C-alpha cells in the first residue's frame with residue numbers, strides 16, 4: 428500500500444461517527460426550524476388568501492430549484508452582502524426553509540382534510556374560533572399530517588449531505604475524506620450508508636409507535 | 643322560545659329561505675319534514691348562528707341571534723345540535739367528546755366535566771363505551787354520542803338534523819328511541835326528519851317545508867290526517883309508500 432494512504436482503522440470509524448453527529452446536529456436544527464416555520468406558513472396559506480398569494484413564489488421556488496443550487500446561491504449571496512455565517516448556519520437556514528416549504532404543504536392538506544361538519548360541531552358547542560382550532564382542528568389535522576411530515580423529515584435528514592458543498596463536514600463529506608485517505612470506497616460507503624439507515628430507521632420506528640398510540 | 647320572523651337566507655344567488663316564520667314553544671317537539679334540498683338543514687344552522695341570514699330575524703329567549711352585539715358562543719351553550727353527517731370528534735374518546743363542552747366552554751373543573759359527560763353517555767346507552775374512540779363505535783352509537791355531547795352542555799333546546807339518515811336501517815331505531823326519551827323528559831326539540839313515525843307519534847307539531855318556505859304547520863295528527871295543501875299530501879303519500 429502506498430505510504431500516502433492511511434490504513435482503515437478505528438480512527439476512520441470515529442471520524443465517520445463525528446460526521447454522523449454533525450449530520451444529526453444540522454438535521455435537528457433545520458427540521459426544528461422547518462417544522463415551526465412550516466406549521467406557521469401552512470396555517471397562513473390555509474386561512475389567509477392574501478398570505479397564500481404572497482407565499483406562493485417562495486413555496487414554488489424552494490420546491491422547484493434543486494436544493495444544492497439554493498445552498499450555493501444563498502451562501503454566495505450572503506457572502507457578497509458581507510454575512511459570513513459559516514456553513515452550519517447557512518445550512519440550517521436554507522435546509523430549514525426548504526423543509527418549511529414542504530411541511531407547509533403537508534400542514535395545509537391536513538387542515539383542509541378536517542371535515543366541515545366536525546368544525547361546525549365544535550363551534551356549535553360554543554367553542555370560540557381559537558378554541559375550536561386548538562382542541563378540534565389542530566389535533567385532527569396533526570394526525571392526518573403526521574405521516575407526510577415524517578417523510579419530509581427523512582428527506583431533509585438525508586439532504587443535509589448537500590450542505591457539504593459549502594464546506595460542512597457531515598457524514599457523506601466525512602466518508603469522502605476517509606475514502607481519499609484510505610482508498611477503501613466500498614467499505615466506507617457501506618458503513619456510511621449503514622449509519623444513515625440506522626438514523627432514518629430509528630425515526631420511522633418512533634413514528635410508527637406514535638401513530639399507533641394516537642390511532 | 644325560538645321565534646323566526648321572516649327569515650331570508652341566500653347562498654350566493656340561490657335563495658334557500660324565502661321569508662320563513664314560525665315559533666318553537668318551550669317544551670314542544672316540532673318536526674320539520676320536506677323534500678331533499680328544500681333548506682331544512684339551513685333553517686337549523688341559522689337558529690344557532692352557524693349560518694348568517696340576509697333578512698328577517700331569529701330570536702332565542704329574547705336574544706336576536708344575528709344582531710351585531712350577540713355573543714354566539716354564549717347563545718350556543720343552550721342550543722344543542724346533532725348533524726346529519728357523523729360529527730363526533732375522532733381524536734377523542736366518547737367521554738372526552740362529551741366532556742369537552744362543559745370543560746372548555748363552561749369552564750367546569752375536569753372532574754365535574756367528566757361526571758356530566760358520564761351521566762349523559764349513560765342516558766343514551768353508551769355507559770359501557772366511555773373509553774371508546776368514535777372509530778370503534780357503530781353509526782348509531784356515534785350519533786348517540788353526538789346527542790350526549792350536546793346534552794352535556796345542559797341545553798334548553800335540541801336541534802336534530804336528520805340524525806338517522808346516514809344510518810343503516812337496523813341502527814335507526816336506537817337513535818329514535820333516544821330522541822323519544824328526550825322528548826318525554828320535556829326537552830324542547832326541533833327535529834328535521836324523514837322518519838314519519840317519529841314525526842307523527844313523538845312530535846307535538848309538524849311543519850311541512852318546501853321550496854324555501856313553511857307550507858303548513860300544525861298539530862302532528864292534523865297534518866298527517868288531513869293536510870291542507872296539495873303539496874303536503876303529495877309529499878306524504880310519496881314518502882309513506
Ligand SMILES: Nc1ncnc2c1ncn2[C@@H]1O[C@H](COP(=O)(O)OP(=O)(O)OP(=O)(O)O)[C@@H](O)[C@H]1O
Pocket residue numbers: 653656658677678679680681682683684685726804
Ligand atoms: N354551504 C352552502 N353553499 C352553497 N349552497 C348550499 C350550502 N349549503 C346548502 N346549500 C344549498 O342550499 C339548499 C338547501 O340545502 P339544505 O342542506 O338546507 O337542504 P335540506 O332540506 O337539508 O336537504 P336534505 O334533505 O338533502 O338534507 C340546497 O340546494 C343546497 O345545495
Ligand SMILES: [Mg+2]
Pocket residue numbers: 682683684726803804
Ligand atoms: Mg339537510
